[in-house]
Amino acid sequence: MNKILIEDMSWTEFSEVMAVNDLVIIPVGSIEEHGYHNPLGTDYFIAKKAAYDIGKLSNAPVAPIMPIGNASNLMGFPGTISIDPEVLRDVLLQICEGFIHHGAKRFLFINGHGGNTSTIKMVSNILFDKYQVFSTQTEWWITLKQMSEFPCNDHGGKYETSMMLAVDDTIVDMSVAQTVLRKNLTDKIIYDDFGLKFNGVALPPSFSLHTVTAVGNYGAKAEEASIELGERMYEKYIEYCVELAEEIRKIPLMK
Numbered sequence: 001m002n003k004i005l006i007e008d009m010s011w012t013e014f015s016e017v018m019a020v021n022d023l024v025i026i027p028v029g030s031i032e033e034h035g036y037h038n039p040l041g042t043d044y045f046i047a048k049k050a051a052y053d054i055g056k057l058s059n060a061p062v063a064p065i066m067p068i069g070n071a072s073n074l075m076g077f078p079g080t081i082s083i084d085p086e087v088l089r090d091v092l093l094q095i096c097e098g099f100i101h102h103g104a105k106r107f108l109f110i111n112g113h114g115g116n117t118s119t120i121k122m123v124s125n126i127l128f129d130k131y132q133v134f135s136t137q138t139e140w141w142i143t144l145k146q147m148s149e150f151p152c153n154d155h156g157g158k159y160e161t162s163m164m165l166a167v168d169d170t171i172v173d174m175s176v177a178q179t180v181l182r183k184n185l186t187d188k189i190i191y192d193d194f195g196l197k198f199n200g201v202a203l204p205p206s207f208s209l210h211t212v213t214a215v216g217n218y219g220a221k222a223e224e225a226s227i228e229l230g231e232r233m234y235e236k237y238i239e240y241c242v243e244l245a246e247e248i249r250k251i252p253l254m255k
């Protein structure tokens, strides 16, 4: 396969690819604040480049990125845009239905933003219910948290900024990177690197991030981010996803 991005292919080239392949990779991004130093498109840029590299190394076609996700909890920061979860669900669903119509039976979502996770999960459930196709998602910060030495416990902090630097360091301004201590939601509902907790028990979050940080990034110190760290993280994530894509191709399907 010479071309990786579906939008670069002619219809005949796409048809040839799908004659011998039934997996499509779909990047999903977000346009939202990531502190003073990172671009609004941080989640978009990381997902887009990762999907391209995964597609290239696993010989799977890559769909156009869904650029905007659900980021309503970040609307307190100018430039953030958000679409409702049910709209995102329906758009992703219809994109997948288009690919199913043309032979896709497996989907790997490369999700760049935590606010999209539950919606993509619902898309996967609906796709299975209606078409018995296989789909799943990976998120670089969850993947790395679980299988590497990188804790990825931040938003626009050390780890996410490093990933962004590895993807494109020309649009990160490290001279204004700063870290502020995140406030708790109330005296007893605390907000740590793993989300909201009351008396040590996790609470599903749904609140404005502006109430806990004025700068926008939180977690591990943004000032400690580096290209070198980002490249190590990026490489590990891509390696994992390429292996996953190969394994997804072996999954027996119902029809």
Ligand SMILES: [Zn+2]
Residues within 6 Å of the ligand: 034, 042, 043, 112, 113, 155, 156, 160
């Ligand atoms: Zn992000």
